[in-house]
Amino acid sequence: xxxxxxxxxxxxxxxxxxxxxxxxxxxxxxxxxxxxxxxxxxxxxxxxxxxxxxxxxxxxxxxxxxxxxxxxxxxxxxxxxxxxxxxxxxxxxxxxxxxxxxxxxxxxxxxxxxxxxxxxxxxxxxxxxxxxxxxxxxxxxxxxxxxxxxxxxxxxxxxxxxxxxxxxxxxxxxxxxxxxxxxxxxxxxxxxxxxxxxxxxxxxxxxxxxxxxxxxxxxxxxxxxxxxxxxxxxxxxxxxxxxxxxxxxxxxxxxxxxxxxxxxxxxxxxxxxxxxxxxxxxxxxxxxxxxx
Numbered sequence: 001x002x003x004x005x006x007x008x009x010x011x012x013x014x015x016x017x018x019x020x021x022x023x024x025x026x027x028x029x030x031x032x033x034x035x036x037x038x039x040x041x042x043x044x045x046x047x048x049x050x051x052x053x054x055x056x057x058x059x060x061x062x063x064x065x066x067x068x069x070x071x072x073x074x075x076x077x078x079x080x081x082x083x084x085x086x087x088x089x090x091x092x093x094x095x096x097x098x099x100x101x102x103x104x105x106x107x108x109x110x111x112x113x114x115x116x117x118x119x120x121x122x123x124x125x126x127x128x129x130x131x132x133x134x135x136x137x138x139x140x141x142x143x144x145x146x147x148x149x150x151x152x153x154x155x156x157x158x159x160x161x162x163x164x165x166x167x168x169x170x171x172x173x174x175x176x177x178x179x180x181x182x183x184x185x186x187x188x189x190x191x192x193x194x195x196x197x198x199x200x201x202x203x204x205x206x207x208x209x210x211x212x213x214x215x216x217x218x219x220x221x222x223x224x225x226x227x228x229x230x231x232x233x234x235x236x237x238x239x240x241x242x243x244x245x246x247x248x249x250x251x252x253x254x255x256x257x258x259x260x261x262x263x264x265x266x267x268x269x270x271x272x273x274x275x276x277x278x279x280x281x282x283x284x285x286x287x288x289x290x291x292x
Contacts, residue, residue: 013261126206
């Protein structure tokens with residue numbers, strides 16, 4: 001099945017785009033977190049969202065989700081790791097699934113600006129952003145997982161079903177003392193190291209992760225973040241300072257691909273993100289109609 005549009009991200013930009021395209025009778029898939037954006041939910045009080053004064057981030061996020069649900073919008077809970085333009089359509093890697101869509105709206109927010117030295121250089125050559133996608137390639141091999149969220153512990157456990165050895169480096173509050181480490185090791189055979197990654201090295205392929213304490217030899221390195229830089233996500237996409245270069249209609253350097261919200265640059269405001277989601281959706285409608 002090929003969708004008219006794949007929308008990546010469930011913050012205000014992604015949800016507004018999904019609502020607008022649903023009204024316009026387009027066949028869409030909305031991919032992201034089912035609880036919307038952590039950035040929205042973390043706001044204690046929002047005073048400048050027109051029509052909804054003095055609202056908490058949690059309440060605003062829930063209102064957005066309820067609105068989208070009332071329009072029949074469904075969220076596919078997933079993490080996109082690659083979007084590849086094939087000319088007539090896009091191939092979208094989401095977990096183990098490959099999704100096809102005639103157009104794409106990126107509404108993923110801004111990824112962390114600082115990648116590890118060597119990360120971009122070795123991406124696709126020993127560095128991967130999806131453990132469940134590439135796990136079968138590591139049968140009988142060793143791997144290191146650098147995880148920025150507790151949500152990815154299950155990916156590491158899945159990887160261990162194939163790999164002979166997995167080292168897990170949590171970049172978040174993993175647990176107190178050694179209890180959590182011992183439980184994870186007992187349940188899955190995974191080694192947990194509380195160290196800080198510093199650099200990825202190798203020849204043609206990455207084979208070494210240097211930390212603040214060790215030099216770890218490995219067959220592959222998985223870096224699991226909620227957000228992936230736009231340049232890594234879409235080959236050939238023009239970016240600037242970690243954000244996507246966009247025109248006023250939210251179109252990008254890749255035909256059929258649009259961006260909205262924080263990923264499209266400052267100002268980083270919720271109401272601006274929603275407006276750009278609307279603009280991107282209307283531009284997609286025009287693009288799809290012209291293709292026909």
